[in-house]
Amino acid sequence: MTTQSDTIEISGIKKSFGTNTVLHDISLTVSGGEVLALMGANGAGKSTLVKILSGVYDADGGSIAVNGEPCTLDTPQQARDSGIVTVHQIINDGVVQDLTIAENLILDQLCDGRFPAFMSKSVLHERAREVAATIGIDLPLDTQVADLSQADKQLVAIARALSVKPRLLILDEPTSSLSEREALRLFEAVEHMRDQGVAIMYISHRMSDIRRLADRIAALREGRIVGLFEKPLDYDGAVHSMLGHAVGEVMHAYKAGDQARMVFDQVKLAEDSRAFDLELKTGQIVALTGLLSSGCATVVECLFGMQAFAGGRVTLDGTDWRVKSPREAIDAGVYMVQEDRGNNAIIPDFSIENNTSLPFLKSFSWFSFINREREKARVKEAIDLTRVKYTDPTHEMMTLSGGNQQKVMVARWMLENCRVLLLNEPFQGVDISSRRQIGKLLRETAQDRVTIAVCTDVEEALEIADRVIVFNHNNLVGDHRIDQIDMATLIKQIAAAPDADLPSSSSAPAQATELHA
Amino acid sequence: MTNFRDQAIKYGLLVLLAAMIVFFSIAQPAFLSMINVFIILQSVSIVAILALGVTATLAVNGFDLSIGSTAAFSMMMASYVMIVFDGGTTAAILTALGVGVLVGLVNGFMTVQMRVPDLLATLGMMFLLLGLQLIPTQGRSIAAGMSLSGGETAPGKFTEAFLFLGRARLFDIIPVPVVIMLVLAVITYLFLERTRHGRVMYAIGSNERAAHLAGARVKFYRYLAYVMSGVYSSIGGILLAARIGRGDVSSGNSLLMDGVAAALIGFAVLGAARPNAQGSAIGALLVGVLLNGLTMMNTPYYTQDFIKGLVLVAALMFTFGLSKKRA
Incomplete structure (x- = not known):
């Protein structure tokens, strides 16, 4: 893939539902090779913006241009043709459960007739392997998607989206159902795409994702862009402007609790796991x-x-x-x-x-x-x-x-x-x-x-x-x-390999306030 | 514009029904006579009862294709008890209702315990019952005075009390099946819309897993829905036997399609977009009015099924095509 340098300009997008104005005059520019993180509380208008960009909703005003050329996004198909590809939050929308990984990966080719009417399994797998390689999926291609974990389904959905070589890739809360280790794989895939020159709009609630990936941050509140942050990024500032008020100290006083109500006695979660007691x-x-x-x-x-x-x-x-x-x-x-x-x-x-x-x-x-x-x-x-x-x-x-x-x-x-x-x-x-x-x-x-x-x-x-x-x-x-x-200690316990020697379970006193920095 | 659409979705079918009534009564003044009104109601009462049963299974996201054959089998069993065993009214009715309960339990067992998809399980049950009803009489209909396989004449007859159910009129005007249909419609309406059991059935139909995790006894309710459907079908079968006064092997044939059609047309009534008791009853009525009116206007009988199909297809497009939910 050659390095692209596309610029996607979103200017003056407006959208109302009845009397309720959800987006007022949204203008943003995303360039190839960068990750723009879009942060916003619920109801800020993130999903509406994503739906407009992916051709699900029509905007009431404003325009979208790729490399200076205005494009119409009236249908999801048009959005895809313009190179804007969205991976939605709900993973099951992005994959067909009853098909295999290979079939899912080349679903677009199967549907639009690029694939011959009689498909041989070897051709199918060969093409699917190309797609899988874009983000390094390493799973047996014959597996039914329904049998995969959430994370793997997510990766298949993303790989499928990438198979059309997007100019702008929109990821809507991609890590919301992934564990941290699984999320790491996703981050690597996103960085890989960025390095290939794709513009990425990354929508997330998770600060850890944003710290890792964002080149720029846009904060959305009540349908307006209330803050645009360039490098070096001011994460706290972004959260502040997103919430519209200072982020309060979330630390609370420790409560020791009253009576022991629920007692675990030598409980085992799996046949081969260690029994534990708990009160x-x-x-x-x-x-x-x-x-x-x-x-x-x-x-x-x-x-x-x-x-x-x-x-x-x-x-x-x-x-x-x-x-x-x-x-x-x-x-x-x-x-x-x-x-x-x-x-x-x-x-x-x-x-x-x-x-x-x-x-x-x-x-x-x-x-x-x-x-x-x-x-x-x-x-x-x-x-x-x-x-x-x-x-x-x-x-x-x-x-x-x-x-x-x-x-x-x-x-x-x-x-x-x-x-x-x-x-x-x-x-x-x-x-x-x-x-x-x-x-x-x-x-x-x-x-x-x-x-x-x-x-x-x-x-x-x-x-x-x-x-x-x-x-x-x-x-x-x-x-x-x-x-x-x-x-x-906590992180070590979470991340340790199962057979590793774990540190003892009691915690050393430490300043907990630091955790929220 | 959207407002108009909402109104159209909500009242479209009722307006259509009213328009049909006005049209037929202008074209044929006899259409609105008291006698004809009750002829229409009588003609739809059995179908409406079956439709109410299907509604219960649809509410839990099931589907009962065995309603028609359950009705037919109940009719045969009631007739058999009365004619061959000379068992009397009560025994005949209880036997028929027992058939309904048993069919419902077996349908429930197949779908809940054996995990057979609803359509397939009840399709199987349909074939099973259609075949089973022929066996005791070697394929013949049951009527008073029929000769049995041993050569002797059957001892029993249809009792007056039994025939009363299908043929009598309250106050000399309202047919008994109509009264029974109305009572069942009201009961089903109250059950589905006003009780917590009905509410939970709809919850199961909408998201079974979520309902289970919120404490719904999913298996119990699925059994209940199929038993309801089975019992309603046998009531339909009893009324059919009482009306025609014999156990006729072929008279249950159109019941399945008509009952299902009425329940599906019911989705469109008042914009419910889900199975509902009042809708199923009105759906049956709509088909009845249309067929009666067209018959009075000398439309040939062989066009009836085509017309029913047309109404069903139109109502389904109405429900699913116009509804915002599916947009």
Whole structure:
């Protein structure tokens, strides 16, 4: 590939939905060979801008030019023809699950007729290998995409997008479902593309991604570009302008908790893993952290009756805790906010209101007849508590932004008091300000329950937890008090190879405030 | 413009129904006579009951293709109990309802436990029942005084009480099947729209995994939906047997298509874009009005299926093509 030096100019883009103006006069320039990071809180207009650039929405005003030549982006096809390629946040939109990796990689060729009608497997694989090489995918090409991990699906989607040799590559939250190690592979691929002269617009909430990749940062707030940062980059400044107010000190006081409510006795997550003991107290928020498939998710899923521990026993308030289904867990006062809310939590045909009330319909029903007045009142209380921004609770969930959808999912489990609240990746696809609000709410309401949150992202874990427990390959390898945490040890425990000698699990006292610098 | 579209989606089908009624009553004044109105209602009542059953399975994102054959099999079983065993009204009705429950449980077992896709499982059940209904009588219809395989004459007959269900009219005007249909429509409406059980069924239909993780007993509700569908179909079968007064091997043939069509047309009623009880009843009515009106205007009978298909296709395009949800 020859080095390109394209310039994509976006000028004066406007977009309104009804009376609601989402984008006012957006102007940006991206050049080949650089990564422009676009930061913005939820509802800032990022997704709308991406949809305009990828030809899904029509802008109400403004123009887009590639190398000075104006281009029309009325359909996704036109956008692709102009060299603007988007990899969307929802991975499953970018891949066809039932096809193999090879077929996915050359899907565009298959669809537009560039590929001969009778395809031989060797030609197919040969062409697919070329595409795979662009970002170094090293997987058996015969594998069905449905069998891949999220990260590998993501890479396939990106490779597929790159197979058309884009001028501008838009990556929308590409690391939101990746572990740190998996994200590294993605970063390498992005840097590889940049070095080949592609202009990249990188949309993310994760500071670590932005620190690693960004050459320039644009901060978007309320439909306007409120800050453009060139090198040397002022990351704090970018976050400040994105949020519109100073980023407060997020450190909170350590709470020791009250009574030991949940006790793990020689519990094993997998047949070949080490057994562990654990005592969790009410009033304390415990964050489980570790890379993807480290076992954190297994812990909460077992507690919620979605699967069973490989060994040992758990007691809750002194009695054996053994549930075979979410229904049993909920009835006994153990609730869970699921990861990947689109698949695991949201009922797409239901309104905000009916989504919230779903698990607890019984409590406002009379002989199964739902008392709608009570439902409305209780739901309103809950979604106001979690500060959902809504216009009408009878609207569909899809009218809300990601952060607000998650607040509804939290509200769902705040309708009734629980003994144990489990959260699996509660900040997935949630903007920073919503994340702060949810975190604050969790801390304020934690008093009478055990709270266990799985956060792959260490920063998220530090933001809400009193106690951080690290898992690595189904073994418990670290247990830290938030006020005595030693980052170096923590990171070592997270990243260690499974058979390596791990440092002891107690933490040395250290200045935790440094972590947020 | 968008407002007009919203209104069109919401009320289009009802306006169409009203327009048809106005047109037919101008063209044929007898159309709106009390007698004809109840003839229409009587003609759609069995189809509407089957449609209500299918609605329950559609609500949990299932599909019951065995409704027609369940109705036919129930009809044969009720007739058999009455004619061959001389078992009386109650036994006949209970046997038929038992058939419905059993079919529903087997459909539930196939889809829930065996994980057979709904369409395939119920298609299999359809064939099974269509074949099974022929076996006890060696393929013949059942009527009073029929000769049995041993040479003797069947002892029983259709009782007055049983025939009452299909032929009597309340206050000399409202046919009993219409009353039963209306009662079932109201019950189904209340169940699906007003109770938590109905709400959970819709939740399962929309996102089964999310519903399960929010505590819904998915398996139970899927069984429930198929048992509802089976029981409604047998009620339809009982009414059919009571109306024609014999166990006719071929009279259940069009029930499946008509019932499914009514339920699918129902998606378009009031812009629901989902299975719903009132829609299914109105869908059945719409087809009934159209066929009755066209018959009065001397349209040949052999065009009926074509016209039904036309209405169904139009209603489906209406639901899925115009709805914003799918845009």
